[in-house]
Amino acid sequence: MTVTVRDVARAAGVSQATAARVLGEYGYASDEARVRVHASATELGYTPNGVARALVSRATQTIGLVVGDIENPFFAAVARGLSDVVEPQGYTVLLTNADEDPERERRAMLALRSRRVDGMVVVPAPGAGREAFRDGPPLVQLDRSVRGAATDAVMVHNAAGAGSAVDHLLALGHTRIGMVTDSPQISSSAERIAGYRRALRAKGLLDESLISVGGSSQADGLVAARALLDRPDRPTAIFTANNFMTHGALLAARELRLRIPRDLALVGFDDLDWTTLVDPPLTVVSQPVGDLGRVAGERLLARIGGEDGPPRRVRLATRLIVRGSCGAL
C-alpha cells in the first residue's frame, strides 16, 4: 500500500541502498541518481516511515506528557509551552490524562514507555510512589515532585508565592486568614501550606483550623470554602491554593451572599483568563505557566541530548498581581 524506499529505488532504476542514501542524505550519490530518486519519490508520494526509522535509530522523536486533566487551564498552558519548545526540534507530544490517580498515571507511563518515547514530562499524581520514576527514559517532573524520585524537576517557588499572598493580606490588616487547598499529598500544595503557615506564624496568627483541604475540582473547592465560611467566626480573608479552589471559593462566597472585598478578601494562586472579568477582578499569585512547560521541555531536550549529572530542580518565580479582591485598590 504505502510506498517504500524500495519502490522509489525501483522507479528510479537504482538500488535500494542508493535511494536510501539520497533520501536519508548521507553517504555518496551522483547528481544524476539524486535527481532521479527525488523525482520518483515526489511522483510516488513517498513519506518516510517513522516507525521503521525509530526502530533502527532508537529514537521516536516523541515526548510523553502526563497531566491530571488537559481541561485544566494550568495543564493546557503547560502542554502548550512544552510543545512550543519541543516541536521545532522535530518532536511531537503524546498526551495522556491521569486524572490525579496514581494507578492511571502508572499505566500511562507504561504505555508511553512501550511506545518508546524519547523522554517524558510528568505531573505526578498525589500519592504517586517513587518507584515509577526509577528507570526508563529521561523524565522531568513538573509542578510537583515526588519524594525520593531522582529526576529533574521544574516547579515554582510555592512557599514564597503563598507567603506573598498572605503577607499582602496581613498588610491590609487581616488577622483571620483562611486557606483552601488541594491535598497536601501534592508537593506544591504542601509547600504552599508551609508558606502560608510560616507567614502567619511569624505574626503569631496561625490557626490550623482555618486550613480547609479540598480536592481537585471546583465542587471540592466549593465544599472546602463553605466549611470555612459557614463558621460563626469565619475568616475575613481566604487564600486559595489553586484555580479550582479559587473558583469554588467564589461560588461559596456568592452562595453566602458575601461581598468581595467588603465581607471577604480573596487571593488566589494561579492566574486565569477570567480573573479580570469577574467583579471585582481577582488578586492572584500568578505563575509562569507557559514557562513551566518550556523549561521542562528544555531540561528534557538537554537530557535527551546526553546531558549528564545529578538531578536538577529548577524553581521559577511567582508574582503577586494586586487587583481588586482584597480592597487594596
Add this chain to the structure above:
Amino acid sequence: MTVTVRDVARAAGVSQATAARVLGEYGYASDEARVRVHASATELGYTPNGVARALVSRATQTIGLVVGDIENPFFAAVARGLSDVVEPQGYTVLLTNADEDPERERRAMLALRSRRVDGMVVVPAPGAGREAFRDGPPLVQLDRSVRGAATDAVMVHNAAGAGSAVDHLLALGHTRIGMVTDSPQISSSAERIAGYRRALRAKGLLDESLISVGGSSQADGLVAARALLDRPDRPTAIFTANNFMTHGALLAARELRLRIPRDLALVGFDDLDWTTLVDPPLTVVSQPVGDLGRVAGERLLARIGGEDGPPRRVRLATRLIVRGSCGAL
C-alpha cells in the same frame, strides 16, 4: 540496553519463538514454558517494544489530533473527549497545535503521517485546502469542514444555534442586533453567520454593517466588538460567535462603560467555566464540547476498524442557556 524477547527467551531457556508466543499470547505453549517465560520477563523487566510491534502489525495504536491551540478551552475539551474514548481501546493521542495556520497544519499532518498514526482528528485551519485531506489514514474533521474534503466530520448545528441566540434577542424586543465573529473562512463561523442572517432577514431586520469580523484571539474580539459599539447607532444587543469574541466583547463593553444587560444584551456561542462567574452570568449557546471529541473518536475507531462507505457528517445539537446577560431573567 533494553531487554528484548530474545533476552527473555535466553533467560527462560526456550527459543525466541516460544517466548514470543507466550508474551504475545498466540499459538501453543506448554504451561511450563509459560511460567518460565513470564518469570524471566518480570525478572528482567521486559517491556514490549511498541515500535517494533507497530512496524510488523502496521498499526501504531496512536491517534493524531491537530487543533488550533490547546490553551483554548474548546479544544482542550475536545482533546479530553477524544482521549476518553480512544485510550480505553489502547490508543494514545499525539497532540499538535497548528495556531489556525494552514501551513503549520499541513506540516503537522505530515509529521503525524510519517509517524504512521492509525487515524487523525483535525480541526481545519481557516483557508486549509482540500488536498491535505485527500489520502492518508482515516481522518475526521471536527467543528469545521473543508469544502470538498471527503472525510467524516463531526460538527454542531451552527446555523440553528446562532438562530436560537438571535431569536432569543428578537423575542426580548431587540431590533438592532450585532454579531462579532471569527473569519467566515472557518466553516462553523460561516454557518453561524448564515444562521444569524436568516433569523434577522425573516424579520426584515438584517443590517450587514452590524457584522464585525474579528480573528482568533481575545484582542481581535475586543477590536471587532469595539468597532460595533463605537458607532453612534450602536446595536442594543450582540451575538458573539465564539469564546474569544465573547471575552473581547465583555472587555469592550467594560471599556465603554456599558452596563449589561441594561445598555447592551449579550449572547455568546460556547459555554465556559467562567460564564456563571461574571456579573451578570452570560446567556450562551452551549455546545456539547466533550461529545464532539468523543463522537469524533468513535467515528475514527469505526473507520480504523474497517468501516466502509461514504463520508459521514454528524451534527450535534446546541442548547441555548438563558442566564442574565440579556435581561430575560
Add this chain to the structure above:
DNA sequence: GAAGAAGCTGAGAACGCTATCATGCTCCGC
C-alpha cells in the same frame, strides 16, 4: 604509468517484533 585517494554503487546485516512453517512428540480410536 603506477599507486593511491576519492566518488559511487549494490549487497546485506541489523533493529525487535509477528507470524508461518516444518518437525517432532504424545495420545486417541479402530
Add this chain to the structure above:
DNA sequence: GCGGAGCATGATAGCGTTCTCAGCTTCTTC
C-alpha cells in the same frame, strides 16, 4: 499397531528503515 489429530517447539522470513562494507570506476599525484 498405526494413522491422524492435537500440542509444543525452533527456524526463519518478513516489516521499512539505517548503515557498513566490499567492489568498481574515476581522478589525482609523483
